[in-house]
Amino acid sequence: MTSGDLHAPAMNPAQQQVLDLLGAPVSERPVFDAELRHQLRAELESRLAPLTGDLDPDDPFFVSKHKLGSIHGCEVRMLAEEAAGFEWSVPTARGTVAHKAIEMSVHSRGEPTPSELVDEALARLANDGSTLAEFLQHCDDADRIELRGEALDRVTKFLESFPPLAARWRPVTESRCRVELLDGRIILSGKVDLSLGQSKGTTAGKVLIDLKTGGFAPVHLDDLRFYALLETIRLGVPPRLVASYYLDSGTPRAEAVTVALLETTVARVADGVERLVGLAHGTVEPRLRPGPPCRWCVVLPDCDAGRAHLDEHDSGP
Ligand code: SF4
Numbered sequence: 001m002t003s004g005d006l007h008a009p010a011m012n013p014a015q016q017q018v019l020d021l022l023g024a025p026v027s028e029r030p031v032f033d034a035e036l037r038h039q040l041r042a043e044l045e046s047r048l049a050p051l052t053g054d055l056d057p058d059d060p061f062f063v064s065k066h067k068l069g070s071i072h073g074c075e076v077r078m079l080a081e082e083a084a085g086f087e088w089s090v091p092t093a094r095g096t097v098a099h100k101a102i103e104m105s106v107h108s109r110g111e112p113t114p115s116e117l118v119d120e121a122l123a124r125l126a127n128d129g130s131t132l133a134e135f136l137q138h139c140d141d142a143d144r145i146e147l148r149g150e151a152l153d154r155v156t157k158f159l160e161s162f163p164p165l166a167a168r169w170r171p172v173t174e175s176r177c178r179v180e181l182l183d184g185r186i187i188l189s190g191k192v193d194l195s196l197g198q199s200k201g202t203t204a205g206k207v208l209i210d211l212k213t214g215g216f217a218p219v220h221l222d223d224l225r226f227y228a229l230l231e232t233i234r235l236g237v238p239p240r241l242v243a244s245y246y247l248d249s250g251t252p253r254a255e256a257v258t259v260a261l262l263e264t265t266v267a268r269v270a271d272g273v274e275r276l277v278g279l280a281h282g283t284v285e286p287r288l289r290p291g292p293p294c295r296w297c298v299v300l301p302d303c304d305a306g307r308a309h310l311d312e313h314d315s316g317p
Contacts, residue, residue: 001165014250021243021252022196022207029240031203033290036259037236040229040266045181047270051277055185061277063188068272072222072312073293074287074306075279080299088135095213096132097121097147098154099193100212103173105155106165106194118148139287154213157247174196177230186273190227197240204240204257206231212246216253220244225265228257238262 011019055061070078086092100121105112112120122144126136139147165171171194176191194209212220217294224242232238243254255261278284290309300306 008293011163012160014161017110017250018161018245018252019163019253022241024240026200026203029203029205030256030258031201032237032259034202034236036262037233041090041179041181041260043263043266044270048182048186048273051274052182052185054277054281054283055182057182057184060180060184060187061273061280063186063269063273063276065190065226066227067264067276068269069219070076071272071275071279072219072268074289074291074297075275076288076303077293077297077299079279079286080297082180084298088132090143090150093132093135093147094150096152097125097151098158099174099211100125100156101151102194105159106171106173109153114152114159117155121151122148154211154247157250158211161245161247161250165196168201170198171196177227177234179230179233188226188230188269190230192227195239198235199235199240202237204238206237206239207241207243208239209243209245210261213248215246215249216244220253221255222265222268225261226269229262229269232262233255248252281308 041170070081097118098121101114101117104120105117108117122136126133136144172192173194175192175195176189177192178187180187192208193211196207196209198204199205208224210220210224210227221244224244228239228242238257241254241256243252245252275284279286288303288305290305292313294300294303294306294309297303297306300310
């Protein structure tokens with residue numbers, strides 16, 4: 001996107017805010033050293049090298065943003081949630097359905113309505129052979145209606161808040177990115193909701209966007225920094241900007257990508273992977289980290305630390 005796009009006609013104020021945020025004159029875009037990707041990879045691999053003997057390249061250890069977010073929270077809770085397993089439900093499926101519909105809106109040549117997009121997304125997801133397809137085929141009418149309604153809300157808000165995405169901005173939805181470390185023993189992987197723009201040479205130009213419901217949480221910043229690191233190692237040029245877009249409030253929250261931010265992210269990723277591998281192999285004990293999420297933790301009834309934390313912080317008038 002360029003500053004020439006900043007005043008496209010017939011934008012509502014929310015759309016104009018997105019344009020103002022995402023656009024930047026070429027002269028203001030940062031230029032990065034072409035060696036940066038090698039330096040970041042070398043630093044990651046150096047920190048993770050002690051794990052080499054514990055990992056098998058034929059059975060890679062996968063690390064996602066969700067795993068990293070969990071390991072930097074309460075490790076006991078993370079293990080309890082992993083043990084409980086994942087199940088599709090209306091709350092776990094609504095984001096996937098909405099993102100699929102948004103993906104179709106971005107690439108559609110016509111102007112389908114939000115309802116048409118959601119119905120098409122549901123139809124496609126119900127026939128792709130995945131575990132979600134199985135859920136969609138067998139859920140009852142009430143769940144299906146609720147799922148459709150919640151996805152429709154998200155898609156409508158996206159279309160209201162975002163300007164129409166011109167092809168020259170190179171919009172890409174659900175873009176996957178992965179980085180293999182230590183000869184394939186560790187795979188860092190991510191999937192960005194929406195990317196716009198492109199780099200030119202070593203000048204940054206891409207913007208990575210995660211679409212969120214609800215409000216801000218610090219882990220949202222960490223998620224995007226992780227994506228920025230993957231993108232930098234993959235491409236050699238960092239994104240110019242990473243941003244969470246909060247659909248319910250119509251509010252973007254953006255952060256410029258700098259070398260310092262990427263170096264901090266390397267440290268966070270390395271520390272997280274070290275703990276994840278240690279827990280997976282039973283060589284370290286899980287740590288308790290009491291905090292606000294104790295309120296929704298499945299372990300709370302048996303966790304003295306969590307209950308003490310809530311007693312202390314909920315003792316208002
Ligand atoms: S209640 Fe809190 S401290 Fe205890 S396991 Fe759950 S998140 Fe961790």
